[in-house]
Amino acid sequence: MGAGRSYPSDLDVKNSETQSSKRAPTTKPPFTLADIKKAIPPQCFERSLIRSFSYLVHDLTVVWILYYLATTYIPQLPHPLPYLAWPVYWFVQGCVFIGIWVIGHECGHHAFSDYVWVDDCIGFVIHSCLLTPYFSWKISHRRHHSNTGSFDRDEVYVPKTKSKLGSSAFYLDNPIGRTLTLAVKLSLGWYIYLSINAAGRPYDKFASHYDPRSPIFSDNERVLILITDIGLVSFSWLLYKMATFAGFANVFVSTEVR
């Protein structure tokens, strides 16, 4: 801390907040989306099927190598080291799998190839295998990107204003409460959002990514939600069959079939 440094008074802070409010972008910016696109080099918009597939093959290869190393060497570790090694494997493998999930996300944005049907087929298989509803989420996620940060129209996360906070916010506003909230959001939040649209944009009737009648979707999109559900049920059934064949613990720990 240098000598002579002065700290802002309460009045300074208040004035600065007022200045921030004045600077809030309530008018249209002096450029358009087309101007931003023009400033980006054109090669950034070129899609390459071969390069996209190479990313997918690369990630799947890393998944296989990690799986092979884990299932070969972790069982050989002396007790109780496997109890430590398996969660480390889950974390590392999860980091690679999120890369595969992001490739599915890119398919939803039609960034994988020049062919929409190829993008949809690859994205549908990838996301179904990762228990993500491909078409349902693709549709709502597109709307999220066009309304990001809007209190009225953002699809995914609409923060509550102070006046709308319930009593739970008061009880959870402490280190333990915040830790619990984070734990639930990071472990189950994604599935709760998909199932009941928790924290999402309010609709006048029940909204769910699994329900073809949900108000999230238009009439001509409902068949895609049905296809999405068939993909999820099919992969869940495959997991169930693997569990009956190899044992639940094997599937849970390493998705291992001997």
Ligand SMILES: [Zn+2]
């Ligand atoms: Zn996106």
